[in-house]
Amino acid sequence: MLLVTSAEMQTLDELMIKKMGVPSAALMESIGLRVAQVIIDLLDGMGVHEQMGERSNATAVSSHVKRIAVVVGKGHNGADGLVAARYLHAFGYQVRVWLAAPEDELAPMTRLQFEAYLKLQGQLAAEQDDLADVDVIVDAILGNGSKLPLREPIKPLLRAIRKAERTVVAIDLPTGLDADTGQIDADCVQAAITVTCGFAKPGLYMDPGRNFVGRIVVASLALPREQAEAHGAHHYLITPDLAASRYRKRPTDSHKGTFGRVGILAGSKGMYGAARLAVEAAYRAGAGLVYYFAPTDLSAAWLTAFPVEAIIKRYPGRAGEWTKEAIDALVALFREVTTGVIGPGLGMNLRENVELLFTLANLPVTLVLDADFLSVLASLRDRGQSWFARRSFPTVITPHPKEFARLLDVSVEQVQANRLGYAKEFAVASNVVVVLKGAGTVIATPQPRIWINQTGNSGLATGGTGDVLAGMIAGLVASGYDVQDAAIVGVYVHGLAAQLACQKEQSEESLLASDLFRWLGTAFRQISRAMDISLDG
Template sequence: ERVSVWVDALLGTGLNAAVRGLCRAFIERINGARRPVLAVDIPSGLSADTGQILGESIRAAVTVTFGCAKIGHVLFPGVAATGRLEVVDIGIPPHLFDQVSPRHHLLTAPTAAEGLPRRPADSHKGRTGHLVVVAGSPGKSGAAALAAISALRVGAGLVTLAAAEGLNPVLETLTLEAMTAPLPEAAPGVLGPGALEPLLALAREKSCLAVGPGLGLAAATGELVRGLVRRSPCPLVIDADGLNHLAGRLDGLKGLPVEVVITPHPGEMGRLLGATAAEVQSDRIGCARGLAVSLGVHVVLKGARTVIAHPDGAVFVNPTGNAGMAAGGMGDVLTGTIAGLITQGVDPGRAARTAVYLHGAAADTLATAMGPVGFLAGDLMRALPTEIGRLQKET
């Protein structure tokens, strides 16, 4: 009762098993005391490698760590256990970091800004790329529209929204600035393999192809998606139902002549890996990196602290974003944002990193301006240009 602040230096970064016995009793006593805790290096009971709680963990107000942040500090649930993180320089020579070549990175504003194209004064739409978005099905035309307009909001010069011909009237109303390409239907509002050749002709000499938002789960659509992935003439961004149609058939992503970015949420990632969403969440970095390396694609594992993994094994964790983003359509906006940057000539891996940071930063600005919940995917989409300007100005 007389303690004002606890200093936790009970367990360190090497912990790899559940806390038990006397150590667990100490942790529970400290947490139960309801006094501020300053953790040394890492809260006792927190895995430094995954951010998972190993049995029980100190809930720190502040964590002071040395040299570099640890993975466990920046992934949930470790973020909540860490509290405010302070990284202290203890004199590690900079050249040692270069020799180690860390494979885990926390995204920062300067890193994200590297993926924002700077336009010459004489630019025109013919120089800023042309994106084709393959999306939409009955009841999900909004996902298609959000992806298409988001690409324009981050600077894509031209966007063509390709969808089943039965959806074309509503999509032309929803997307005034994007062009539309009505395609042959397998069923009302549903794309099938009959649309493959028209789509390949449409995608010829285009800058990027985004596939999946609101596309639907019809078997005929799956045939189209798999054929399109195999034969795409330009970089691919695959999301949502595009990914669901690849589950169990991932070999179709190997050895493609174009770069691919996939953007699963934990449930979609689980279907791709034959695992549960809970298993994915327990090792987000391991799952994302393993898939990226094995398939040779860029993986954006969405969720709180989105993980971006690249084919060379490098991993980036995104610190932006908030719980207000737990609403429909946010992923469709991200798909359009990534594809819009690729369309302007940004390297797909860099585009993925920049888009994820920008997407979360725009949501953080909205949460401050509007409130912690209730801002919509359309609000975020409209906030992207302002956020781009802020990021460029600050860096």
């Protein structure tokens, strides 16, 4: 599903008004009517709005006439709210308008809608009226383009809305929520329904904002998605349909060579569990063969913990001791595979020999880089940019926020406050696919294209789940996916497996990374649309 940022939506508004000749008032009429329809269905039952044209404004659907407060700001969001108020008043609801700004400060279009509402004998809130006495509050205060933090003049009104504890329908986005980042003001409105204008906004699906929007309804402005994309829109929500559209069915005449080979360089003393998870994940995601590159000093006893399907390839040396002989041997081993994973549990010793580290940049395979290897790159003087500049094959990085903060030389708080922006900036500058893990995992590509994932739960906030994801993405690439689709399908299925595990067997507290393997098959079947969903994993 296409999402648009605040700036992109303003561009699209101008496109419709100035180039397509759609009057601004017509757009407001469309949005206001859709808001009214949503509120009618909320109050009197789904589908009731379809009958509204057949009844007079004196006829109530139920014996109790529902009371609606429309809280109006001075801008175009307020104008949309006034259109909704006019329709609701005409359909027999008891409507009162609260102005969040003096009448003489209303924008010209908002004033026109205000006057139209009054000409139909629409009522304004009296001094004694209380927001707690209504059935629904419409938040039409601030919409697209508003900035945080909010200014004090409207904050008392927002606190009154919260104190009223009524059902809130927000227009475009709840007042106090940033459309692009999902960040919120301390007094952000808590909506039960958000009727967003034209296209949904990224902030509606990002933490912490997604906890304030309730059910999302898109009020279409009849602008085709292709037009929006042609004018710069490039953010997407990974929906079940989108994930299914990127899924590749395996040909019936295939063999293990069809689905490629993954080579995994991971693990160190005390951390070989990370390598074992990545190996199994690559297989579970469809790789034909998975090689684990092990130092010669790694005992056979350790290797018995690996899946029996794993192919062990030795390189000379001791774990964590990186010599030219070891790196040269690894380069030769990586030439045998189609995709490589470097990093899970690997340790930080590679940073001690920069020349050998840069040798790995020239590997002629797609690489998925995770965990310790990203921290090694972040320790370089230029935070790894010269290393990425040497890459001539596709590269995917899968950092968690702290690892990504190191690569950017910013704080974790800064990353979390602008996950989309930082992921996009790094993907473009470094020519890599960024998979920024966390609630609402973000995928960014160099084109740029940005996706927000919605599957997963807090059970994934445990050791090893990132190693599983890295292995899955590598397995998908090896089996024939391009890196973009491998990231989309991998992230979606990884999160869906966590949801399935917690619905059927585990809880979010008890989930382990290895529990995901039982549910990856069911998750893949759900998006394949070709096999019945069963519960046997």
